[in-house]
Amino acid sequence: MPSAHLQTYAQRAQKHANPAAKALLETIERKKSNLCVSVDVTKQADFLRIIDVVGPYICLVKTHIDIIEDFDPSLIDRLRELSEKHDFLIFEDRKFADIGNTVALQYSSGVYKIASWSHITNAHPVPGPGIISGLASVGRPLGRGLLLLAEMSSKGNLATGAYTAEAVHMARTHRDFVVGFIAMRRMESVPTPDASVVDEDEDFLVLTPGVGLDVKGDAMGQQYRTPREVVFESGCDVIIVGRGIYGKGSDAEVQAQAERYRKEGWAAYEDRIST
Numbered sequence: 001m002p003s004a005h006l007q008t009y010a011q012r013a014q015k016h017a018n019p020a021a022k023a024l025l026e027t028i029e030r031k032k033s034n035l036c037v038s039v040d041v042t043k044q045a046d047f048l049r050i051i052d053v054v055g056p057y058i059c060l061v062k063t064h065i066d067i068i069e070d071f072d073p074s075l076i077d078r079l080r081e082l083s084e085k086h087d088f089l090i091f092e093d094r095k096f097a098d099i100g101n102t103v104a105l106q107y108s109s110g111v112y113k114i115a116s117w118s119h120i121t122n123a124h125p126v127p128g129p130g131i132i133s134g135l136a137s138v139g140r141p142l143g144r145g146l147l148l149l150a151e152m153s154s155k156g157n158l159a160t161g162a163y164t165a166e167a168v169h170m171a172r173t174h175r176d177f178v179v180g181f182i183a184m185r186r187m188e189s190v191p192t193p194d195a196s197v198v199d200e201d202e203d204f205l206v207l208t209p210g211v212g213l214d215v216k217g218d219a220m221g222q223q224y225r226t227p228r229e230v231v232f233e234s235g236c237d238v239i240i241v242g243r244g245i246y247g248k249g250s251d252a253e254v255q256a257q258a259e260r261y262r263k264e265g266w267a268a269y270e271d272r273i274s275t
């Protein structure tokens with residue numbers, strides 16, 4: 001069997017055991033979109049308006065729900081309605097980073113009750129495998145999926161080398177709940193500390209932030225690559241775009257940018273699987 005990134009999203013969806021990963025792959029195929037839009041705005045009304053505009057072009061919305069200043073629980077109902085209207089999944093970019101008991105509470109409870117609405121979330125591997133057990137105790141019964149931060153897009157980040165390899169190892173030993181990585185490239189070839197956990201058929205999704213067509217970075221260390229570099233050259237599965245789309249002003253311009261990134265990401269994927 002060829003490596004996961006040389007198979008189609010549809011082929012991968014058929015084989016994926018995790019419900020959230022399977023649904024994401026099916027949505028990507030159905031909408032011909034490997035675009036995730038990150039909607040990092042502070043007002044409910046802007047958040048919902050942008051999602052309604054970009055909805056037809058995306059497979060996934062990425063949220064930082066704690067950025068919203070006027071949050072109230074009805075926002076989640078509106079977000080759910082938009083996810084049904086436009087057929088996309090939801091990824092709360094929570095970056096959990098504590099011991100298992102604490103993250104289980106942060107994931108299930110508090111103001112946001114993330115596990116109740118977010119199909120996918122993510123975690124730093126820094127606390128060790130207990131973070132996965134804690135999150136899995138809440139998310140697995142709900143059919144959720146977890147991404148580990150194996151790499152980051154920002155300049156000077158510490159998620160490199162042995163740290164990345166340990167993240168991949170943790171994922172390989174928790175395949176029932178860890179469905180992939182935040183990373184800048186495919187992780188299959190990363191040597192894991194214990195080779196016995198490698199499965200030739202492994203299929204971890206790679207979701208990649210730091211994507212932009214017009215600028216190379218920002219003033220605070222963000223670094224951008226193009227959809228082609230990310231999907232075709234580096235073999236990643238989903239491009240995550242924030243300001244390159246929602247930061248463009250009028251609804252018409254935001255819509256045009258969403259379609260532009262969708263097209264670029266999809267063409268890069270089609271070229272990848274036909275090589």
Ligand code: 5BU
Pocket residue numbers: 038040064093149151152153154182209210211222240241242243244
């Ligand atoms: P941007 O506006 O396209 O730069 O936004 C990128 C988003 O992805 C933003 O929400 C970040 O929090 C998120 N992100 C990132 O940029 N780089 C990373 O390594 C990780 C997340 Br993990």
